[in-house]
Amino acid sequence: MKRKINILIIASLAAVIALSSVQYYLITNTFQLKKDAFINKVKSQMKFIDVNERVESWDEAYNDALSGLLDQYQNGLLPKEKFLGDASKFIDSLNTKFIAFYEKSMEELNFKYEVNYQEQLNSVILFREPANDTILSPNSESVLLFGTELNPKTRIGFNTNKWSSNVYSDDENDITPNRTLHFEVRSESFIDIPEWRSVVLQQMIGLLSLSVVSILVVIFLFIYALRSIIKQKKISDIKTDFINNITHELNTPLATLSIATKSLHQKKVQEDETLLKNTISTIDRQRNRLQNLINQVWNNSLGIEDIQLEKTSVVSTNFLQTLINDYRLSKNDITIESQLEESNSLVEVDQFHMTTALLNILDNAVKYGGTEILITSKTMNNQLQVSIQDNGIGISKEQLKRVFEKFYRAENQDIHNIKGLGLGLYYVHQIVKAHEGSIVLESKLKHGTQVLINIPIKKA
Numbered sequence: 454m455k456r457k458i459n460i461l462i463i464a465s466l467a468a469v470i471a472l473s474s475v476q477y478y479l480i481t482n483t484f485q486l487k488k489d490a491f492i493n494k495v496k497s498q499m500k501f502i503d504v505n506e507r508v509e510s511w512d513e514a515y516n517d518a519l520s521g522l523l524d525q526y527q528n529g530l531l532p533k534e535k536f537l538g539d540a541s542k543f544i545d546s547l548n549t550k551f552i553a554f555y556e557k558s559m560e561e562l563n564f565k566y567e568v569n570y571q572e573q574l575n576s577v578i579l580f581r582e583p584a585n586d587t588i589l590s591p592n593s594e595s596v597l598l599f600g601t602e603l604n605p606k607t608r609i610g611f612n613t614n615k616w617s618s619n620v621y622s623d624d625e626n627d628i629t630p631n632r633t634l635h636f637e638v639r640s641e642s643f644i645d646i647p648e649w650r651s652v653v654l655q656q657m658i659g660l661l662s663l664s665v666v667s668i669l670v671v672i673f674l675f676i677y678a679l680r681s682i683i684k685q686k687k688i689s690d691i692k693t694d695f696i697n698n699i700t701h702e703l704n705t706p707l708a709t710l711s712i713a714t715k716s717l718h719q720k721k722v723q724e725d726e727t728l729l730k731n732t733i734s735t736i737d738r739q740r741n742r743l744q745n746l747i748n749q750v751w752n753n754s755l756g757i758e759d760i761q762l763e764k765t766s767v768v769s770t771n772f773l774q775t776l777i778n779d780y781r782l783s784k785n786d787i788t789i790e791s792q793l794e795e796s797n798s799l800v801e802v803d804q805f806h807m808t809t810a811l812l813n814i815l816d817n818a819v820k821y822g823g824t825e826i827l828i829t830s831k832t833m834n835n836q837l838q839v840s841i842q843d844n845g846i847g848i849s850k851e852q853l854k855r856v857f858e859k860f861y862r863a864e865n866q867d868i869h870n871i872k873g874l875g876l877g878l879y880y881v882h883q884i885v886k887a888h889e890g891s892i893v894l895e896s897k898l899k900h901g902t903q904v905l906i907n908i909p910i911k912k913a
Contacts, residue, residue, distance in 0.1 A: 461682065492646075496644070499611075567648065569647075591639070609646070706743050765801065770795070771797075772807075793828075794830050794831050816877065818843035822845035823843030825844045836909055838905060846899060853894065857879055859879045
């Protein structure tokens with residue numbers, strides 16, 4: 454049975470993990486699709502910035518300025534280092550106009566989130582004989598053309614551009630008349646939307662909420678089902694133990710009754726009056742024992758709300774002293790000491806049930822190796838506190854949590870063949886609670902046990 458439960462737990466966990474993984478995969482894919490759709494929407498709204506769409510003068514000014522610088526470079530009038538420096542200066546002046554244009558355009562579009570733009574110059578190649586001249590290569594550091602520098606890790610590609618120019622001039626006033634200029638320029642643009650994650654997540658809030666709730670419901674149902682299975686297994690084990698215990702307890706009186714009833718048929722028993730009376734007494738005792746076992750099972754099947762108490766006012770000291778004196782008579786080999794308070798505080802108790810409960814505690818003390826028992830009482834916080842302490846074998850920390858459970862019997866390797874149905878402390882707990890009191894059991898292995906019972910004192 455235990456192996457089946459373990460297999461069920463492993464299979465259920467695997468199913469939950471698999472379901473969670475599929476859910477995660479679907480949510481991740483949906484998130485990516487939503488992100489792509491959002492980015493495409495932003496790009497379509499920013500068509501005004503595309504090189505092929507814009508017609509502003511700074512594009513023409515940039516092209517003319519670059520052509521002039523390349524012409525000077527081609528004819529040896531401008532070193533490469535100075536070419537890049539002059540180009541950067543001119544680009545900076547144009548970029549100021551571009552940023553103003555960009556901010557105005559974005560304001561007109563009434564964007565609800567920030568969108569930053571960057572266009573960079575990646576390569577400039579001059580075509581000439583005998584070999585082409587790469588002034589700016591894709592492998593070198595790019596040059597900012599328009600916009601602002603963006604983080605390479607967060608920016609999103611917007612567009613790539615390439616244009617080639619063939620410039621010819623026969624102007625006699627030109628520095629290099631009859632010049633021919635062939636060059637290719639490549640640029641790349643990016644956008645960065647710092648708040649894109651929050652925007653996409655807002656669009657997915659319904660789906661995310663439903664997914665999280667569904668997973669939590671599945672996990673809750675899994676835990677609930679697992680706890681129910683374990684609880685049923687525990688109940689099944691308890692029932693099995695109870696049946697074994699009650700069978701063991703019933704076998705002894707039944708066996709004795711069987712022998713006694715057979716003895717009644719013997720002629721020598723019938724003719725011997727003393728022997729006959731002893732046999733009848735044995736039968737009567739075993740009958741009482743069977744009846745007590747049945748009553749114990751019946752009484753402990755009741756819950757707190759079903760227990761009918763017949764309370765009477767008793768002087769706590771007198772009540773406890775009478776119980777202790779009677780118990781001493783039945784346990785001559787046990788040392789029982791008492792330290793009862795001298796005040797005559799009154800408590801309202803059902804004397805039968807409370808006496809039975811306290812006797813159960815004392816019997817447990819003796820049953821689990823106690824040879825010395827100390828019973829004390831005192832009044833505190835309008836309650837009578839009764840302490841029963843023994844020097845028995847004690848109870849382990851693991852078992853201590855379950856001692857008040859129905860049918861539970863603490864086991865110990867030092868003491869064997871401990872009889873009982875596991876109902877004694879459960880009954881004590883039920884009776885104390887029915888009296889609106891509390892009970893605490895403190896114990897440690899090989900250091901004895903102490904039971905503390907608190908019962909409300911009768912108000913004057």
